[in-house]
Amino acid sequence: MTTVDVDRGQLRNQDFDTTVRGACPHDCPDTCAFIYHVKDGRLVDVVGDPDHPMTRGGLCVKLHDFASHHYNPDRVLHPQRRTGPKGSGEFTRISWDEALKEIRERWTDIIATHGSQAIMPHAYLGHQGTLNGLTSGDAFFNRLGSSVAEKTYCESTSSTAWIMTVGPTGGLDVESLAYAKYIIVWGMNMTSTNLHAWPFVLEARRNGAKVVVIDPVRTRTAKQADWHVAIRPGTDGALALGMMNVIITEDLVDHDYVEKYTLGYEDLKARAEEYPPDRVAEITGIPADDIRKLAREYATTQPAAIRQGVAIERSRGGGQAIRAVTCLPALVGAWRHVGGGAVEMPIWEFPTNFDKICRPDWIRPGTRVINELDLGAALTGELELDPPVMSLFVYNSNPVSQAPSQEKLVRGLQREDLFTVVSELFISETARFADIILPAAMQAEQYDIMITWGHLYMMLNQPAIAKPGEVLPNVDMFRRLAKTMGFTDAYWDMSDDEMLLEFYDWNAPQLQGITLDLLKEQGYARLNVGAPDTRAPHAQGEFKTPSGKCEFRSSAAANGNFVVPVWRSMYEEMQPGDPVDPVPDYIPPYESAVSNPDLADRYPLSLVSPKPHGFLNSQYGNEVYQNKIQGPQKIVLHPDDAAERQIETGDTIRMFNDRGSLEGIAAVNDTVYRGLVLANVGYWASRNSSGTSVNALSSDKHSSIGMAGSYNDILVQVSKVNGQVKVETSTGGAGRRS
Ligand SMILES: Nc1nc2c(c(=O)[nH]1)N[C@H]1C(S)=C(S)[C@@H](COP(=O)(O)OP(=O)(O)OC[C@H]3O[C@@H](n4cnc5c(=O)[nH]c(N)nc54)[C@H](O)[C@@H]3O)O[C@H]1N2
Ligand SMILES: Nc1nc2c(c(=O)[nH]1)N[C@H]1C(S)=C(S)[C@@H](COP(=O)(O)OP(=O)(O)OC[C@H]3O[C@@H](n4cnc5c(=O)[nH]c(N)nc54)[C@H](O)[C@@H]3O)O[C@H]1N2
Ligand SMILES: [Mo]
Numbered sequence: 001m002t003t004v005d006v007d008r009g010q011l012r013n014q015d016f017d018t019t020v021r022g023a024c025p026h027d028c029p030d031t032c033a034f035i036y037h038v039k040d041g042r043l044v045d046v047v048g049d050p051d052h053p054m055t056r057g058g059l060c061v062k063l064h065d066f067a068s069h070h071y072n073p074d075r076v077l078h079p080q081r082r083t084g085p086k087g088s089g090e091f092t093r094i095s096w097d098e099a100l101k102e103i104r105e106r107w108t109d110i111i112a113t114h115g116s117q118a119i120m121p122h123a124y125l126g127h128q129g130t131l132n133g134l135t136s137g138d139a140f141f142n143r144l145g146s147s148v149a150e151k152t153y154c155e156s157t158s159s160t161a162w163i164m165t166v167g168p169t170g171g172l173d174v175e176s177l178a179y180a181k182y183i184i185v186w187g188m189n190m191t192s193t194n195l196h197a198w199p200f201v202l203e204a205r206r207n208g209a210k211v212v213v214i215d216p217v218r219t220r221t222a223k224q225a226d227w228h229v230a231i232r233p234g235t236d237g238a239l240a241l242g243m244m245n246v247i248i249t250e251d252l253v254d255h256d257y258v259e260k261y262t263l264g265y266e267d268l269k270a271r272a273e274e275y276p277p278d279r280v281a282e283i284t285g286i287p288a289d290d291i292r293k294l295a296r297e298y299a300t301t302q303p304a305a306i307r308q309g310v311a312i313e314r315s316r317g318g319g320q321a322i323r324a325v326t327c328l329p330a331l332v333g334a335w336r337h338v339g340g341g342a343v344e345m346p347i348w349e350f351p352t353n354f355d356k357i358c359r360p361d362w363i364r365p366g367t368r369v370i371n372e373l374d375l376g377a378a379l380t381g382e383l384e385l386d387p388p389v390m391s392l393f394v395y396n397s398n399p400v401s402q403a404p405s406q407e408k409l410v411r412g413l414q415r416e417d418l419f420t421v422v423s424e425l426f427i428s429e430t431a432r433f434a435d436i437i438l439p440a441a442m443q444a445e446q447y448d449i450m451i452t453w454g455h456l457y458m459m460l461n462q463p464a465i466a467k468p469g470e471v472l473p474n475v476d477m478f479r480r481l482a483k484t485m486g487f488t489d490a491y492w493d494m495s496d497d498e499m500l501l502e503f504y505d506w507n508a509p510q511l512q513g514i515t516l517d518l519l520k521e522q523g524y525a526r527l528n529v530g531a532p533d534t535r536a537p538h539a540q541g542e543f544k545t546p547s548g549k550c551e552f553r554s555s556a557a558a559n560g561n562f563v564v565p566v567w568r569s570m571y572e573e574m575q576p577g578d579p580v581d582p583v584p585d586y587i588p589p590y591e592s593a594v595s596n597p598d599l600a601d602r603y604p605l606s607l608v609s610p611k612p613h614g615f616l617n618s619q620y621g622n623e624v625y626q627n628k629i630q631g632p633q634k635i636v637l638h639p640d641d642a643a644e645r646q647i648e649t650g651d652t653i654r655m656f657n658d659r660g661s662l663e664g665i666a667a668v669n670d671t672v673y674r675g676l677v678l679a680n681v682g683y684w685a686s687r688n689s690s691g692t693s694v695n696a697l698s699s700d701k702h703s704s705i706g707m708a709g710s711y712n713d714i715l716v717q718v719s720k721v722n723g724q725v726k727v728e729t730s731t732g733g734a735g736r737r738s
Helices: 066-070 096-114 139-146 154-167 174-179 195-206 222-225 236-249 255-261 265-273 277-284 287-302 318-331 354-358 372-380 405-415 474-484 496-503 516-522 599-601 624-630 638-642
Strands: 017-025 035-041 042-048 080-082 091-093 120-124 149-151 183-188 210-214 227-229 304-308 341-343 369-371 391-395 417-426 436-439 448-450 459-460 524-525 603-609 632-637 653-659 660-668 677-678 715-721
Touching: 017 459, 035 066, 035 459, 042 066, 042 210, 042 624, 066 354, 096 120, 096 369, 096 391, 096 417, 096 436, 120 139, 120 436, 139 149, 139 318, 139 354, 139 474, 174 195, 183 195, 183 318, 195 304, 210 222, 210 287, 236 265, 236 277, 236 287, 236 318, 236 372, 255 318, 277 287, 304 318, 354 496, 369 372, 405 660, 436 448, 448 496, 474 638, 496 516, 599 715, 603 653, 638 660
Parallel strands: 120 391, 149 369, 183 210, 183 304, 210 227, 304 341, 391 417, 417 436, 603 677, 632 660
Antiparallel strands: 017 035, 035 042, 080 091, 080 436, 448 459, 459 524, 603 715, 632 677, 653 660, 653 715
16 A cells, blocks of 8 residues: 655555554644554554545645654653753663652652642643643642642733633634635744645635735745735734724724624724824834735725734733734624634634643642743742742643743753653653653554644544553553552543543534544544534624623723633632733833833844744754754844844854853845844754753743743844854753754
């Protein structure tokens, strides 16, 4: 038998004796349907399911050799104990019994001395399953009484702002993009990060749609669009308000829709009046005429769709910007049409019983919440915590690569009195600092329903091969840890299927006709939420907000800087934070020439650090093929900025600010405007000559709503490196040089 590998367009000629249906484990909106090919018990290939309406038989370059990723000789297959100094990467094999005994003894001691809140979990979306993903450890840690981890690496601001505006709705289906006549891809590099939705954009274009990309960078997606609108990072709120200003001034508003299905139009109108195109042009760097044209085209070319990327949230005003963008479709009545409205993430259509997964009822009253992006501050004592964090348990996450302020974080992880356990597939940049490493299973070895945030199919992954060595799926690891800590709750005795039956509301209308057995047979099933060619979820309002309307003036804003519970381990009390303006506004970045001119004197360049095409966050940063696709760590800068610094393409250059530095290879071109530099996240620090990666530069300040990071709200300076490479961080960087 032969299969076609779509991404290379060539025959793989792999022999196999068994096929098993699976699904991609990654934190990506596409959640592709897999077919595992197995021969004699060995995984020989993984291909995209040609019948799945989004996967369409193609996988991305990251998944190019997913079968051999399972057999990477660097995988952690057994528990390990540290033997060298912290961060040295020196470990020796121990048994699970020894590892669990040490964890029990150290934790028992820490709990007796400091209390259970001295233990901090740290998890994100290394795996996207219901059993093994974002929330897999929540029940365990809530039961243990640890600090509650607020997991706001991604989407927490977007989702909070979205829910404040339209409620927990799936919104526009990406497959319905095919029926749009005007598509704005706003802060998303779709052809890298949402590749399987791009064909629907192309289909729309074949039918006459115009495609606009709003991005500071002329990305591979922007190059394929009809119009690239280059915006300064962190200024999207101003652009959306400027568009509203034009739409309202020129009376392009759908008054009937606004009247029937929205709340707070007069407030929004008053706010938009503050943002005439000339003012917005100054803020965003977009010519005023372009702002007018964009507003007019968007309002008058229906159905108009907005594909919102996560990048909009990653600056100080990110939350209000997403509020503003999310108001646009209601203002022009785009929701009336199939293919009109906005796509944020459709996760809310899945009837997931998060309270049954996470067990918030086990959180002891008064338990503190620590935000994961504050990890460096929490470990170094910059954040005054009583008790201090004495033990850290990391799973599904690589904070040294992905969390902000790398130098501070590394300093914290080097604390000799900190007991760090990391569950991993590889000795990641974070696992390098562990006292104990626990070996985790990879996708072809485990079972799960994947949580999807980019389409409307429920996806089941079934194991195709035996687990190598002593690896464990996260769900099994937490069962073992629960027994180790003496927990006797029925929760820990549930089988995987019993859990999945409890973790979803199988009687909900969306799951009518869908059963676990059906998923085992078919691999996936579309939710009963209407077909892409007829679905118009808000044609008659029916927003899931308290008022049932699209809330231009948010009734939830009174709660302040709250975070949607999923990101807070279902912490019950939504703690009020900074007051939030109930009407969208533009909040200037923390770091820009306007908001901080002194800082801009020293660090005149804005940095964006978007996703790498070849890696999935830091995953595959250690793989040969993906490194070939991605190339070495590049720093992209504009020809004028380069010339001023005598920099040419290919030079080794150093980017720095007060928080740290990064070395990379200069790529001089005009995909970035003058004053903007780009360096992708995801490279392994140990493979960069500086021993750091781009988060050495980022700050641990949060977005104004929803506590996301401010990764694209950073000022830096760049200079040429002459002669000897000098490492600037006090710790010598995050990792060893290779
Ligand atoms: N290949 C690949 N795919 C991925 C991932 C990966 O690592 N690699 N990661 C996955 C994950 S976890 C996520 S969250 C998604 C994220 O996917 P996206 O939403 O696409 O996010 P980013 O790649 O961070 O940024 C997208 C674009 O936003 C631009 N940008 C930066 N700041 C701003 C701004 O302030 N305003 C505007 N309008 N644009 C801005 C950047 O230049 C970039 O081109 O991708 C997923 N898919
Ligand atoms: N500068 C900058 N920083 C960013 C971003 C950015 O755009 N720019 N993006 C942010 C975003 S959107 C996100 S989502 C975060 C991502 O942050 P993370 O989720 O921490 O990112 P990953 O690099 O994917 O790290 C996941 C780790 O989990 C491990 N893993 C995978 N599967 C399993 C498993 O089944 N079990 C266990 N125990 N471990 C497993 C992987 O080997 C990997 O080391 O990064 C954020 N950081
Ligand atoms: Mo993300």
